Amino acid sequence: MQQESLHPDTPYTALGFYHKISHLRADTWNALKRDLGLLARGGDESRARHLVKAVDVKLTRLEIIEDYHAFPSKEDFRHLWSLFDREEFGLLEKVVNRLVRALISESYRRRHVDLSETDADAEDLETLDALNQLRHGHPASNSSAQPYFELLIVDNLSAQEEEVVREAFHNLRRPEDRFVYDVVTVRSFEDALIAVLVNPNIQACLIRYEFPYKSKYNLSALRNYLEGLSEQALENHSEAERSILLSSMIHELRPEIDQFLVTSGDVEATASRDIRHFNRIFYRETDYIEQHHTILRAIDSRYRTPFFDALREYSKKPTGVFHAMPISRGKSVTRSHWAGQMIDFYGINIFLAETSATSGGLDSLLQPYGPIKKAQEYAARAFGARHSYFVTNGTSTANKIVVQALIKPGDIVLIDRDCHKSHHYGMVLAGAQVCYLDSYPLDDYSMYGAVPLREIKKALLAYRRAGLLDRVKMLLLTNCTFDGIVYNVRRVMEECLAIKPDLVFLWDEAWFAFATFNPTYRPRTAMNAARTLRYRYRSESYPEEYAAWKAEFDTLDPDDDATWLDRRLIPDPEAVRIRTYATHSTHKTLTSLRQGSMIHVYDEDFRQRVEAPFHEAYMTHTSTSPNYQILASLDVGRMQAEMEGFELVHAQVETALSLREQLYTHPLLQKYFRVLKNSDMVPAEFRESGVESYYDPVTGWNQMEEAWARDEFVVDPTRITIAIGATGVDGDAFKNEYLMNKYGIQINKTSRNTVLFMTNIGTSRGAIAYLLDVLIKLAKEFEYRWEESSRPERKIIENRVRSLTRELPPLPDFSRFHDAFRIAGGETPEGDIRSAYFLAYDEENTEYLRFDNGELQAQMREGRDAVSASFVIPYPPGFPVLVPGQVVSDDILHFLQALDVKEIHGYRPELGLLVFTEAALDAPPSG
Known part of the structure; x- marks a missing residue:
């Protein structure tokens, strides 16, 4: 929304959309x-009046935003208003300049900034901090200073009482403390929720006494979180009940925040309630010292990095290396006359920490008992x-x-079917009978959704009719897809569990690890859905809910598929088991070295049925010499996600939305680059909300x-898919010839007529500005190309554009497995991919047939079933x-012929497709 559209006397509706609050905050201060x-x-009087009004508007807006931050404080803002009211605009400019420098340099995190001071030394200090920030791209003492956080206190205090409480906590700070913090006070239930949404610095919350x-x-941002709640609904709640409800809602928004309750009531009775989200309860007479140390201890438990710390300590120890790895302790490179450039490039620490030892304070990844075990427990948390x-x-x-476990x-x-290839190979290794499910196609963009x-339920019901439901073990889906399509994970699990x-x-959440740390994304993650459903099915109210649903369901025909397909299903609480696994490419969306990944488990039957085979599978695929630097980076990445993941992901979303907004509204960019909206990537039948664009x-x-x-599928806005067909350049050429070769912009994913730009927690506003600048330059280049082209050249461009926008081959569905790899007489579609895979190992069982010259098509017209003997994977x-x-x-051949990509794994153009001979299909060996 446009900032200047807000009148100072109206409710600050911009807070209703908190996604861009930090951009709005920074831009308004500037x-x-x-x-x-x-x-x-x-200047002239008229201009001065206009500027005074503009300053009034911005101060009003900022005062509301800063109400939820510790710096500048409420006292600081009273000072700003005082200067404004006295029309001391020169002095106000100096104070605001200093304040902005403190925000940019983040010096307020390292020392107290007194805005009432106007001496040159104070201003020089802030300027120096700001310059260091600009030179280094991060605060000057980013790693050495005490980490800073803010404590939220919820209490209906007067302004004077707020200052007393803030001063009390300030006076407890000591140089030897591991962390330093400041205090934010809010006076109501709603203000507490908006504070944790808009202020990422809040790491701890102290809920005290009564509050309205x-x-x-007018906090419209809360409408989705406060559904069913009202002031009247809370009137009959006791102090403890209201505090517990607030605690639960804060946990839903920011589960990492450490919460504490200060009660003036019956503390013993309160402690006996469901207070699982509070770290500790304090009685009102407890002094501030105990609260201070308890809060610091809680923060410290998240800040610890067990394995990274152990590895750093190990690197400092003098050791004698009498085992493998000459590079350990850097010996083979420090003594080298030729390989010293590795030390110059990487520094010595990486070699001091390089070892294959599992003792001496370290641990074994294959059988962890020490710091790796603790680091994995922290990751689970x-x-x-x-x-x-x-x-x-x-x-x-x-x-x-x-899969193997x-x-x-x-x-x-x-x-x-369009999942990552590792799953297909996993099916081969495990010997699974594979039933492929087709995603909905987006033919106009050569991609799947x-x-x-409904299709998943159809497949389960088909196995139910065939009497094979007991053999159906797993549903494997990609959430979110490379292109950013996200499932309603909770609903998928709930309805499938009603059938099985x-x-x-x-x-497979390879691209979705970051989602855990954002309140909008989190409900669509596997682990959150599993935990939520388990609590729901174990609640006292669910059996009654299920009984009512079952009574209505039993009036319908259970053998009619429509009974199951046309209504929402819920599972039997007596039978349901929550068994959920998620895999994360931590290195893709959070901080980790390349190849750093995690497996997360929420399986009620894990210990009884899976733990032993899981560890066997883990040892089967895990190196006995794991890279300790990757493990350490996973440990640090987890800590960073717990401490500042909310802030980083929030910033990621903000930058993505800013990019989208410019692409939606810039006339020249719109001519050649069209950002795909929600409605472009999710058909209307899957958008219950009716939302076409965010x-x-x-x-x-x-x-x-x-x-x-509400919707069955949504689009992750941090993945920006741009249709480029109007340029007449295909995705692969646009990626390599234009973005990479000309401007050094790297992307991974393209289709025939789209390119995908992904933002992440490292994407800056400067990077977005650079990308926009490049796209504008390219749009101008395409504009000049058209203006300067002759009539025949324009015809060529038009033909290319038509090919990329209107002549796109429909995406082929999965055809079927050949009967040789299916259960004889089976009614269901699964196939034995393992037998087919290994049958191709014998050369006499396969042959190559070309389709570019019609050879394969001719044999198919004569009645031959051509059966692939390999994976065929075009990129893109x-x-x-x-x-x-x-x-x-x-359909598959037509699709392959229409592709204009150079890289197709499993296909050799000079030979053709590898298919099974007809003789091999008559009696294939068992897998």
């Missing part, structure tokens, strides 16, 4: 500084899992570990929560269009 500079320099429900502001495991060779390996030969697995819930109560779910030019970004709360789009044992269809 605009205020600019206006004050103009005002201080003087309503905020003095951070991601809401029951167990978490580190993987040092990527999510491809993590996927294979989970849970699937034995003959088990049926339902899997989306995701698998509709012990179904195992494997959610952005509206008038109301701004205010519809995202509604879509994410990157999914297998053929798997071993699959019958080649005309």
